[in-house]
Amino acid sequence: MLVKNLAPALRSAQAAGGALLCSVTQLDGRLGTGQNDHLVDPLQAGLAGLVKTAAKEWSGLHGRVIDVAPQWDDATCAEAVVDACLKSGPVELGLGPDGDVTLDVLTQPEPRPRRALEAGSLFIITGGARGVTAACAIELASRQPGLAFALWGRSRLEPEPEDLEGVEDEASLKRLLLERSGAVQTPKELQAACARILAQREIRATLAAIEAVGAKAVYASVDLRDEDAVATEVTQLEARFGPVRGIVHGAGVLRDRRIEDKTRDQLDDVLDTKLAGLRHLLGTLRLEELRSLNLFASITGRVGRVGQVDYAVANQALDKVAWQLAAQLPACRVQSFAWGPWDGGMVTPALRQTFVNEGVGLIPLQAGARCFADWALAAPGAHAELLVGVDLPELAAADALDGKDGRDLRHVDLHPDLPVLTHHRLAGEGVLPMALGVDWMVQESRRLGLGLQLNRVENAQVFQGVSVSEPLTLAVCLESSRVEGNDLRQTMSLRDSSGRQRMRAEVVLSSEAPSRQSTSMDALPASGGYSSEAIYGEALFHGPLLQAIESVDGLNSDGIDVSLVRPEAAGPWLQDEGADWDPEGALWLDSAFQAMILWSRDQQSAPSLPSRFGRWQRFQDWPEVAPRLRARVRSVKGAMITSDICFLGPDDEVVALVEDYAATASPQLADAFEDHGNEPAPKG
Numbered sequence: 001m002l003v004k005n006l007a008p009a010l011r012s013a014q015a016a017g018g019a020l021l022c023s024v025t026q027l028d029g030r031l032g033t034g035q036n037d038h039l040v041d042p043l044q045a046g047l048a049g050l051v052k053t054a055a056k057e058w059s060g061l062h063g064r065v066i067d068v069a070p071q072w073d074d075a076t077c078a079e080a081v082v083d084a085c086l087k088s089g090p091v092e093l094g095l096g097p098d099g100d101v102t103l104d105v106l107t108q109p110e111p112r113p114r115r116a117l118e119a120g121s122l123f124i125i126t127g128g129a130r131g132v133t134a135a136c137a138i139e140l141a142s143r144q145p146g147l148a149f150a151l152w153g154r155s156r157l158e159p160e161p162e163d164l165e166g167v168e169d170e171a172s173l174k175r176l177l178l179e180r181s182g183a184v185q186t187p188k189e190l191q192a193a194c195a196r197i198l199a200q201r202e203i204r205a206t207l208a209a210i211e212a213v214g215a216k217a218v219y220a221s222v223d224l225r226d227e228d229a230v231a232t233e234v235t236q237l238e239a240r241f242g243p244v245r246g247i248v249h250g251a252g253v254l255r256d257r258r259i260e261d262k263t264r265d266q267l268d269d270v271l272d273t274k275l276a277g278l279r280h281l282l283g284t285l286r287l288e289e290l291r292s293l294n295l296f297a298s299i300t301g302r303v304g305r306v307g308q309v310d311y312a313v314a315n316q317a318l319d320k321v322a323w324q325l326a327a328q329l330p331a332c333r334v335q336s337f338a339w340g341p342w343d344g345g346m347v348t349p350a351l352r353q354t355f356v357n358e359g360v361g362l363i364p365l366q367a368g369a370r371c372f373a374d375w376a377l378a379a380p381g382a383h384a385e386l387l388v389g390v391d392l393p394e395l396a397a398a399d400a401l402d403g404k405d406g407r408d409l410r411h412v413d414l415h416p417d418l419p420v421l422t423h424h425r426l427a428g429e430g431v432l433p434m435a436l437g438v439d440w441m442v443q444e445s446r447r448l449g450l451g452l453q454l455n456r457v458e459n460a461q462v463f464q465g466v467s468v469s470e471p472l473t474l475a476v477c478l479e480s481s482r483v484e485g486n487d488l489r490q491t492m493s494l495r496d497s498s499g500r501q502r503m504r505a506e507v508v509l510s511s512e513a514p515s516r517q518s519t520s521m522d523a524l525p526a527s528g529g530y531s532s533e534a535i536y537g538e539a540l541f542h543g544p545l546l547q548a549i550e551s552v553d554g555l556n557s558d559g560i561d562v563s564l565v566r567p568e569a570a571g572p573w574l575q576d577e578g579a580d581w582d583p584e585g586a587l588w589l590d591s592a593f594q595a596m597i598l599w600s601r602d603q604q605s606a607p608s609l610p611s612r613f614g615r616w617q618r619f620q621d622w623p624e625v626a627p628r629l630r631a632r633v634r635s636v637k638g639a640m641i642t643s644d645i646c647f648l649g650p651d652d653e654v655v656a657l658v659e660d661y662a663a664t665a666s667p668q669l670a671d672a673f674e675d676h677g678n679e680p681a682p683k684g
């Protein structure tokens with residue numbers, strides 16, 4: 001509420017040259033990750049969620065999260081904080097006697113060893129009868145027969161009125177509810193009555209699914225915000241099942257509003273469900289009996305999100321509570337799951353569309369539930385904060401870097417009517433092709449390159465896709481550069497107007513041309529694959545300007561071979577390209593991504609979008625005749641497909657290579673692909 005009231009002051013400071021919002025906590029001087037059971041009130045850490053969200057809501061506001069060692073005296077703390085604020089650096093910084101601490105994202109292999117809990121062990125799962133937590137509860141039950149589950153939610157579970165039984169569709173349900181005299185009076189009451197019936201059905205279905213795999217399941221209507229109700233229910237459960245061995249705290253609500261529009265009640269609803277609810281629950285348990293303690297947090301806590309300040313605060317606090325409890329309870333596996341968005345639960349169809357537009361992948365229900373069960377049954381371990389989702393490590397890493405100085409080299413104004421955006425539309429909105437973003441970074445790097453020539457592009461990543469529904473400006477930035485032997489490696493990025501990195505790539509310039517390569521990719525056997533009409537008529541969303549695939553010459557589980565063509569609809573991609581702009585590099589690179597969409601649709605039944613590539617290199621000029629392309633799949637892990645792609649000239653010489661290209665496949669993209677609104681592909 002303080003920050004809400006400070007909004008006018010922050011805005012005018014912004015207009016006058018710059019505004020800083022900095023939170024200072026005293027967790028442990030290590031951002032709460034010091035595995036210290038004496039963390040000073042881990043709830044302080046919620047402030048980090050506030051700062052990171054505010055920095056997203058007010059563009060130009062500089063957010064800093066600083067955690068100072070509690071043992072430092074006030075004067076030392078003050079000096080260190082002021083010093084850190086005056087320097088650029090990562091958004092989150094720990095300061096203490098052992099030096100500065102920043103956060104990093106590590107990739108974790110599947111947890112080993114797993115462990116078996118005693119038969120009959122009781123799990124309390126808050127929010128576990130519905131949404132994504134229900135899917136997790138069912139998966140956990142199926143892993144270890146004989147566990148017992150107490151599922152809690154606010155909804156009451158009452159027998160279904162006989163006249164509604166078997167009525168599945170919502171319209172008929174509502175008609176029947178209306179026909180009952182006096183039961184509902186207003187549309188709002190009707191909606192609520194219908195939602196109640198559907199919620200109760202979901203609860204019954206979860207109970208049945210858990211029992212079907214040989215576990216016990218009971219449901220109780222318990223509002224976690226009510227301390228007495230929680231204590232009474234725990235006492236009854238322990239009398240029946242023995243000590244509570246596992247907790248999954250999945251209860252949560254959303255009350256999305258920007259900080260300036262947020263009310264106290266909305267804030268309380270979100271914070272109390274997650275934080276007071278957990279306090280009430282842990283306050284009634286014998287913690288030493290616990291073997292698995294799982295808190296459902298969110299990537300929003302880690303990086304902030306517009307409209308979700310309360311949710312970011314609550315989830316960030318849960319993350320740090322997990323670190324503290326992990327240190328306190330060595331016999332218990334303790335972790336917070338900072339989930340990315342799931343394809344289910346509180347992700348409504350509208351929210352889902354937003355994520356698709358942002359290029360953020362959704363966690364499939366089954367895959368997320370399996371991941372949860374793997375970790376819930378893991379032995380106690382070192383890392384208490386897990387980020388789980390599609391491409392989240394990259395997203396989180398990009399956020400950690402925000403705030404470092406980037407030098408803007410060029411500003412690109414984008415508006416929805418630009419030709420390239422009208423020919424590259426997903427879910428009805430123009431989306432910046434990754435290939436074009438890479439091309440801009442290459443162009444700007446070369447302009448700085450002191451006569452050096454382009455050797456290769458490495459480690460290119462899309463952190464967040466750029467959808468253009470209204471005019472916006474992107475900056476092409478030089479993040480850093482360093483000399484490596486004969487090479488100059490320039491780390492480039494595309495940043496949006498609030499300074500967030502959307503794409504990043506390392507452009508390597510050199511005094512030497514890249515050495516020529518041969519390929520071991522033999523042609524695939526000829527196959528039907530796709531008809532030429534189906535390529536752009538059904539499978540791809542690209543408009544005529546980007547239609548570079550002429551035919552599919554071979555396609556099987558190993559990869560895909562295609563013949564390329566210069567599109568008939570040649571023309572500018574933007575409106576003010578420099579005279580020296582040569583669109584071919586971007587076009588052919590995009591065609592590689594298109595080819596892998598054809599592959600993923602055919603072999604994985606899911607469209608895909610580019611996430612990153614390891615290297616992109618051209619060894620000679622593009623030939624007069626359009627090149628042929630061969631892509632070979634290296635691996636498919638979950639939603640991530642990794643491949644190598646080469647472009648061949650008329651004599652089978654390798655003209656260019658894309659190595660370690662990672663695309664994210666998801667059946668959920670299919671709707672966005674359909675809704676492209678492009679002009680039809682030219683015939684012939």
Ligand SMILES: NC(=O)c1ccc[n+]([C@@H]2O[C@H](COP(=O)([O-])OP(=O)(O)OC[C@H]3O[C@@H](n4cnc5c(N)ncnc54)[C@H](OP(=O)(O)O)[C@@H]3O)[C@@H](O)[C@H]2O)c1
Nearest residue numbers: 127130131132153154155224250251252339341342345346
């Ligand atoms: N879905 C996602 O994409 C996503 C992403 C990141 C994190 N998460 C986290 O994962 C958890 C589950 O999310 P979801 O998508 O499954 O949400 P959901 O479908 O809205 O389910 C939330 C559950 O919490 C229960 N609940 C809410 N307030 C409660 C209270 N005061 N006392 C007891 N139970 C309460 C609800 O039951 P009643 O309605 O019956 O009260 C419901 O079962 C949440 O903590 C959420 O923050 C979800």
